Amino acid sequence: MGFWKNLFSSSESASVPQTAEFEEDVALGLGDPLSPMFRKPASGNARIFFSCDRDIDLYELEELCNAVGWSRRPLRKVKKAIVHSFLVVSMWEIRGSQRRLVGFARATSDHAFNATLWDVVVHPDYQGKGMGKALMKYIIKKLRSEDISNITLFADPQVVDFYRNLGFMSDPEGIKGMFWYPD
Secondary structure: OOEOOOOOOOHHHHEOOOHHHEEEHHHHOOOOOOOHHHOOOOOOOOEEEEEOOOOOOHHHHHHHHHHOOOOOOOHHHHHHHHHOOOEEEEEEEEEOOEEEEEEEEEEEEOOOOEEEEEEEEEOHHHOOOOHHHHHHHHHHHHHHHOOOOEEEEEOOHHHHHHHHOOOOOOOOOOOOOOOOOOO
C-alpha cells in the first residue's frame, strides 16, 4: 500500500514486553502519550508505543490488515517480507498487562540512499486521531537516522492527500512508475 525469530504468537505474546523493546512517542514531539490524542474515547489509561522488534504475531498483523479491508496474504510470504525488510515498525496500545497491535509499517532499502515504505496500516479505531501521522513521522525519523535521504511509497488514491500533508509529493520530474506482473 503506498507510493514509491519466530513470528507466531505464544502465551507470552499477549503480555506487555519489557519496556526496553519500546520507544515512547514523546521523542517525536507528539506530547504526552496519555493525552487525548493517544487515548480512545471513553477508555481507561492506555499508552501508545512504537517498536522495531520483528517478533510480531502474524495472525494479529493479518487481523489488523483485515480491519482496513486488505485482502488476505499467505502468512509465509508476510513473514518473509518482514524478515527481509530494512526496517519494521509496529505501533501498540498498552492497557494494563495487555497489548494490541494498532499500526504497522515496513521499509525496504538499498542501505545507502533509498527506502520504500510498504504495508502502512492503522486500525480504523485509531484513524483520524493523529496515529497514522505519528507512525509515519516515527518511521521517517528512523530511516533518516540511517542516513536514508530518498523515501518513497505507493499510495492508493484515497490516501494520497494524507501522504501529501506529510510532505510526500508526486515525482517532481514526472517519471512514471512501471510495473511487471506475471501472466
